[in-house]
Amino acid sequence: MYGCTLEPIEAVTVTEVHVVSIPSGRTDYVVAGESVQLSCHYILRPDERVIAVNWAKDGSEVYFSTPNRRPIALSLFRGHVDYNSADLLNTVTLFGITMSFAGQYACRVITEKSESENTAHMTVVVDACKDANWRTKTDMVNCVEEISFHCVGMFPKPSPACSIHNDATDQYFAGETFDLIERLPNGTYEIAMQRRYSAENFTEFAGQLSFHCDLLVLMTSWRLGIRYKLFGDAGCVNVPPEIANxxxxxxxxxxxxxxxxxxxxxxxxxxxxxxxxxxxxxxxxxxxxxxxxxxxxxxxxxxxxxxxxxxxxxxxxx
Incomplete structure (x- = not known):
């Protein structure tokens, strides 16, 4: 039994369902290939006894456990359950997570008298996009900057947050969008953008500009970004002092x-x-x-x- 309460309860109550990345301890997302632990937290009446804990993903049963017996992994969970976990009744340890594991998980606790359920969402990130996918090219002769990005295999669909940034005032210009965010047949995404900036369009911002761009997975802390100085420093804006005689x-x-x-x-x-x-x-x-x-x-x-x-x-x- 997990937790305690000062108020009398009428029946079993599932209070929380946790999804935790085992290597990192993250609770907001799991990277594909990592291991993850699902845990079901509940409180019981003193005279109640748990007879089963069931897990379902998006409404389909994937795991069934009963006290003192080896749990049964179903469907998606087959071949991914670590049966060496210390608590096989109330937790499920999974390895080799793929994007197919993303979804809504429900834990249902069944006792002799009643049952209760609660849910949690698992976000799985296929981090196919890397820093190396960004390309920059500086032409200081013509004072032109070229910035491009191309990545294939990202999941889930990312949200871009890109703009030119004024480093002196910490303000952003109008946001930039990606040229391509396309869903591929395997469910992942191809993302691309290409921009060309000329210093002659920003003469009043000498040495103040940089390009900021992040790929975000909404509702998580995952992001991939670039901070890139545009057109170099301002140099010596003031002319050197005059000298008399x-x-x-x-x-x-x-x-x-x-x-x-x-x-x-x-x-x-x-x-x-x-x-x-x-x-x-x-x-x-x-x-x-x-x-x-x-x-x-x-x-x-x-x-x-x-x-x-x-x-x-x-x-x-x-």
Missing amino acids: GSRVVSGERTCWNTPRESSRAIYSCDEPFQLLGPSVLVCRNGNWIPDTVHLMTQPVTDLQSLRLPNPYCAMRT
Whole structure:
């Protein structure tokens, strides 16, 4: 007998039916190929005795157990029951789960006086879709991103949750759908999508965009997803500082946002009769122009105030 109650009961009551994946302990879904345990929890009157516990799937009997006797596996359960389980009356341990096991399970407890039933749903996921099914291609010359996905054999039918994400504001653009979700003759699904994005359509979101996409099995925690940065970082959006009485030359590649790419350099020089003080080179690091440590002080600094200046400047020679 499972559980207890402070209230008097009139007859046997099945309180809960549990479906648990044995290797993971999950209760919301089972992956095809795993083992699973079905357990029936009930309370009895003191004078009641269980004479049978029956299991049915989608209305058809699949397992019949009686006290002190070997249970009988029927239909779908044949060849999948582990008879080494410690409690063969109230639990059923199954191995080699397939998608055919997905469905509604009812446990009926029969006593000499009455009977009671409760149900639970088993979701079986055939996880044919993997991370490797995602393909990405970056064309940084033309600033184009291509993203594709193709998977055959997924079960049950997944629900897509896909969109371009603004990483700076944590907001999503309009959702994307899959191009194909087709049920195959064996009951599994083929899923496919292909997208092509151009940076010229997102110029106001420099370095902020990524592609988020998840395949979901509703009512479960199962998901398969991708988080993919689009068009690279913003680079140094702000131009390197101007210098009076001198000039700067910016070298390095450009980003898809037409800004200097990471590691670009701004090289400074002064007109005569001025001399350069402070760093002679600023480098683009994490979106900011900072002094290059190799060229911090190519010219002398005349006072402590000058030493604290973060940018190069030109001073009259003395």
